[in-house]
Amino acid sequence: MSGTWLIRGVRPLGGEPTSIVVRDGLIDSIGAATKPAGAQVIEADGLIALPGLVDLHTHLREPGREDAETVETGTQAAALGGFTAVHAMANTDPVADTAGVVEQIWRLGRQAGHCDVHPVGAVTLGLGGARLAELGAMADSAARVRVFSDDGRCVSDAVLMRRALEYVKAFGGVIAQHAQEPRLTDGAQLNEGEMSARLGLTGWPAVAEEAIIARDCLLAAHVGSALHVCHVSTAGSVEIIRWAKGKGWRVTAEVTPHHLLLTDSLAASYDPVFKVNPPLRTAADVTALREGLADGTIDCVATDHAPHPVEDKETEWDTAAFGMTGLETALRVVQQAMVDTGLLDWAGVADRMSRRPAVIGRLAGAGGELAPGQPASLTLYDPAVRDTVNPATHASRSRNSPFTGMDLPGRVVATFLRGTPTVLDGKIA
């Protein structure tokens, strides 16, 4: 399927229309006037070319919760969202805390072939927060794990967090922290504020996130290691990360599409499709997150794609699962929140959704420039169309999209992974 492709009339990073020739898995040339012999042609007038998107934060649910998602369906969803690489979070069953499990997930990703799957290793055994998992074994495995996270749970023990940060220096790893002080969030359901007070839902205070981020920035500086902060959700967190970066410390951060667009006022319906961890925050937080992403304080957008079966969401709010799907809407939401508002141009989107997450994930073959000789992993996107989000049409096995029924701009038309189309005309190729 690799072959030769002529993508005609496309606008790289939203620039002037030109032609891109893809051959043997690489970008062969940009600006070719004639059709190479045997090339298949994609008429791409009006489409934008972006480097293949990289997600630092995806829950593929396999092994263990194949009723919610599998590597096959999750990576199809990723490809349809324009992604060519995802990082599969470790909170599977069994937990991805050994070389065996991460290699299994990595192989499932290779078999599926819709995008690259980079397993994230657990920081602690069984996500238990008590003993370090064999981080070195996972790093040395075929999966070459570099990102470690107990995501879903916080590495709240300060000593354990310090040791983890120190230990991964030996192989250039990074600890991706789910920042949530557990005692301050016992039973927490919704951002602590006007909405939680009115709705009678247990509050999830911003300080529970910010206190851990502040502590971890100081720990990372102290031991000279790299910290990545998962799903930053509050204005105060942006301030702390801005301060830490100002010191020159090795701190990076991500924000989810849903935290860039939605607020806790949606919880008034008590529909758990809006229940997520960290919770939706206030309009002031959304503004601060957008500004932080625009000025680079927040390095990247990561989906925190968290599929759940219907029965785990069709319940009372308190008993529902936390999480939202996001792979198939991420780029569209970013257009709505960042591009159409003038905060980012398409080069900026490429930086925040491809280049920087690839750097944080220590991925050599992803997040490159759109230039001759680079791997032809790219996304063709039509920003001019609009459509109502309908999760019934999604490839994800789950339907818990908070954007259901929302009118969003944009459509991913095609995705190429090293010269092979994974998506053509908006469908799995």
Added chain:
Amino acid sequence: MNRHLISAGDLTRDDALLILDTADELAQISDRPIKKLPTLRGRTVVNLFFEDSTRTRISFEAAAKRLSADVINFSAKGSSVAKGESLKDTALTLEAMGADAVIVRHSASGAPQRLAGWVRGTVVNAGDGSHEHPTQALLDSFTIRRHFGRSASSRAAGAGAGDGALDGLRVTIVGDVLHSRVARSNVLLLHTLGAEVTLVAPPTLLPVAVGSWPCSVSYDFDAALPKSDVVMMLRVQQERMNAAYFPSVREYSRRYGLDAARMAQLPDQAIVMHPGPMNRGVEIAAEVADSARSTIVEQVANGVSVRMAVLYLLLGGAEGDS
């Protein structure tokens, strides 16, 4: 008026006054030897109680029966719910049985609103988690009205003025506001009816965003007492007592309990309310609970009248009556 009663905030002033005036009329039934109206004959009312609350359940049951409805009591304990059935499946079961109204008590905030999305019948919130308990607020307003001469009967007798609202009355609500559905519903309804509400609690038992509520807030019970026409005491739940919300039960009682000395600081006309069940000796002293100012037993009686009015109005009882 909405088809459901989920939040006291959904009631307009006119809605609330209509319920209270209707309750006034229906209260007269309770004084008759035969306490029954044929209004809801043939209608099915389900009491769906996921939490134990004998007093609220029998109050609704009495209300529905006095209106001649068929009442089904569905208690979660020992039922399919205890075997893991979801709220949605329970709702569909009730729907299949043709429930015209579902009265729901649940430990999760928002459960009645979820239920309303799954059944065709009317949903009445009988208390959901820390969210709301709107019929409790209605019966409290009903009780206050009667004591301050603003009920329909006293207006008819020329004793009261206005439209029967609570304009200008000063109501002080004391205790665990953070976890109290009674407080939330009362703040909303009392505000709608024109009363001036003050919440008094230790700062640990107030929501952080309480400043956005239509009421004032004080940490000083003694300062609020002389300015109160009504003092409403909230129950302190056992589980709060061991979770660092306050140092000890005795300290809570000293600072926020209503004892005889504090009661003496109240204006002459002031009344003392409690939604029950009480912790005597914690938030309220026995001599206060049993004093002439206490309306606690009266609140229970009024609960039946107010719940009759709610069922009558929401189930379109007026049509069946004509």
